[in-house]
Amino acid sequence: MAEYTLYCDAVSGNCYKVALMLALAGCDWRAEFVDFLAGTTRGENYRATVNELGEIPVLEHAGRKLTQSGAILTYLAQRTGKFGGQSEDEKLEILRWILFDNHKFTSYFATLRFLVGIQKGGETQVTEFLRARALGAWGIVEKHLAARPFVIGAAPTIADFSLAGYVYYPEETGIDRAKFPNIAAWAKRIAELPGWKPPYEMMPRKAG
Numbered sequence: 001m002a003e004y005t006l007y008c009d010a011v012s013g014n015c016y017k018v019a020l021m022l023a024l025a026g027c028d029w030r031a032e033f034v035d036f037l038a039g040t041t042r043g044e045n046y047r048a049t050v051n052e053l054g055e056i057p058v059l060e061h062a063g064r065k066l067t068q069s070g071a072i073l074t075y076l077a078q079r080t081g082k083f084g085g086q087s088e089d090e091k092l093e094i095l096r097w098i099l100f101d102n103h104k105f106t107s108y109f110a111t112l113r114f115l116v117g118i119q120k121g122g123e124t125q126v127t128e129f130l131r132a133r134a135l136g137a138w139g140i141v142e143k144h145l146a147a148r149p150f151v152i153g154a155a156p157t158i159a160d161f162s163l164a165g166y167v168y169y170p171e172e173t174g175i176d177r178a179k180f181p182n183i184a185a186w187a188k189r190i191a192e193l194p195g196w197k198p199p200y201e202m203m204p205r206k207a208g
């Protein structure tokens, strides 16, 4: 039995954030497929036994079920002693970027990808709004990465894994990636770390 179990679906970049950390930190882990596109996370049983928040990712470890990718990444950094930053300033900087990621960088982009690239529902006022918000957040990260190789400086941390959750997915979003060369170079640097794999090779897309 693996030490860590990640309840996940490969289609979820929030799950990929945690899978990245588990893989790059060299943890002993396995994936437990949760079909969230089919509504599993909305079921009463899932909410009662796995996650009351009705979401993936969930990390099971030593009898506990942890939720929220930012909290899980922090837990893993503390347990493994890897990718968690050194000083108090670095740890605060990591937290700052994880919060920004959850609120703005991931959330608008992931919702846009879901509507445009997965549901393929066409352009609406909602997709237009989400794309404008996602572009704003991408612009901020693009500028920040002009001056440093990783989000908090010279070394990769869980802040990078959080922000990188959705950048490797191939689905269409109507955002021109060529306008974000610093993000592309940063994503490449992360992809060169030992243990890296793209999301659809890291986690299952269906049960079994």
Ligand SMILES: N[C@@H](CCC(=O)N[C@@H](CS)C(=O)NCC(=O)O)C(=O)O
Residues within 6 Å of the ligand: 012, 013, 014, 015, 036, 041, 042, 054, 055, 056, 057, 067, 068, 069, 070, 102
């Ligand atoms: N802030 C949460 C977001 C988790 C999240 O939104 N997960 C999605 C999959 S990517 C989910 O489970 N959605 C199910 C739902 O909202 O019903 C995290 O970082 O873990």
